[in-house]
Amino acid sequence: MANITNKHKERIPLLKIEQTIRRILPLDEEAMREAARRLDRLTKPPGSLGRLEELAVQLAGITGDADLKPMAKAIVVMAADHGVCEEGVSAFPQEVTRQMVHNFLAGGAAINVLARQTGAEVVCVDIGVKGELEDDRLISRKVRQGTANMAREAAMSREEAERAIEIGIELAEILAGKGIRLFATGEMGIGNTTPSAAVLSVLSDVDAEDAVGRGTGIDDAGMKRKQATIRKAIALNVPDASDAIDVLAKVGGLELAGLAGLVLGAAANRRPVVIDGFISTVAALAACRIAPAAKEYLIPSHLSEEKGHRVALKELGLEPMLSLKMRLGEGSGAVLAFPLIDAAGNVLREMATFDSAGVSRG
Structure with a gap:
């Protein structure tokens, strides 16, 4: 990024690594459950998008956002x-x-x-x-x-x-x-x-x-x-x-x-x-x-x-x-x-549910 400074800063304390480790939290389970529930309501057989669905659930857990907005x-x-x-x-x-x-x-x-x-x-x-x-x-x-x-x-x-x-x-x-x-x-x-x-x-x-x-x-x-x-x-x-x-x-x-x-x-x-x-x-x-x-x-x-x-x-x-x-x-x-x-997020956000599309469930 052009606006990241190249000026040398004072050395980050060695404690920085330990502090960072402590900030790494488990994935957000509620966001993952919500993403999985939403995927199961979409107009497709359950799990039929395979790893795209797994990816969507993982991304929801990482970001804490089941909507999976587009990411820079x-x-x-x-x-x-x-x-x-x-x-x-x-x-x-x-x-x-x-x-x-x-x-x-x-x-x-x-x-x-x-x-x-x-x-x-x-x-x-x-x-x-x-x-x-x-x-x-x-x-x-x-x-x-x-x-x-x-x-x-x-x-x-x-x-x-x-x-x-x-x-x-x-x-x-x-x-x-x-x-x-x-x-x-x-x-x-x-x-x-x-x-x-x-x-x-x-x-x-x-x-x-x-x-x-x-x-x-x-x-x-x-x-x-x-x-x-x-x-x-x-x-x-x-x-x-x-x-x-x-x-x-x-x-x-x-x-x-x-x-x-x-x-x-x-x-x-x-x-x-x-x-x-x-x-x-x-x-x-x-x-x-x-x-x-x-x-x-x-x-x-x-x-x-x-x-x-x-x-x-x-x-x-x-x-x-x-x-x-x-x-x-x-x-x-x-x-x-x-x-x-991007496809995993788009599916979660944009795909119709059975109810919204008026499609009968299997």
Whole structure:
């Protein structure tokens, strides 16, 4: 959003994360019951709209509104670089992260095209891109110039991971205050499937082989190198699987931590969050390990071709709505789910009941 200030504020107290966790409440059961009752009165066999009906009930519970008014939408694209690229884990050079940020800001990326189609806004955030970016359209929240090489040392300090989480919370609060009622998670960061796979490997207790995919299109030798790099990073840094912030700090990424914070902040403000593919889902998994109640606010969009995405979704107990063989990231799959979410609300608001239409019940 153009009117989000880029001025650096004083550091949010560490207590912010704990305060946000306490604000994440269970879904509104009365609103869910009212939405379910209304769906059963509509001119259709009960449950015949399947997951659209489930989605309508979930949205009513999240928002506390059984009327499901149209929602202003934003895709938050967190951008950051990764020191682990030094290990040769990506098919693209690191400077592509910075170049793609400029592409987002100019409106030329896939996410921009898809967002325009759905009437959504793209909010691009520099949370850790290597190098300086100067653009009034960019939300500048850089924690550091990319992470360190996790195969040689911790990706970042715990304080930096906490700061990135807090930035995500802060942005959710700002956007919610400006009228955004539906969030989607997006990211950009060359090499970021490697830390995502590492975080997933630790949090879900699976081997790197089950978590690692081809990312930007690496070959078989690159896959083996990527797996070995992840195993080395985990053995070196010994992240604590019971402490998601420790995992993010030691083998994660700044955009992962930022998106985890966005999930927490959106949930605390009773906003649904549409999660994109592999990287976004791993960030959501970390958020739910920090605050399990946040899971009820998640809407899974699509099934990525990235191998670890199934593992992450299974760990969260979520089933995606779409399967389009996509693996782009950026939030591209999440934004394609927006029309389904709009459809769920439209059905609840606009469809005739048996009584109003004069239709006999079965």
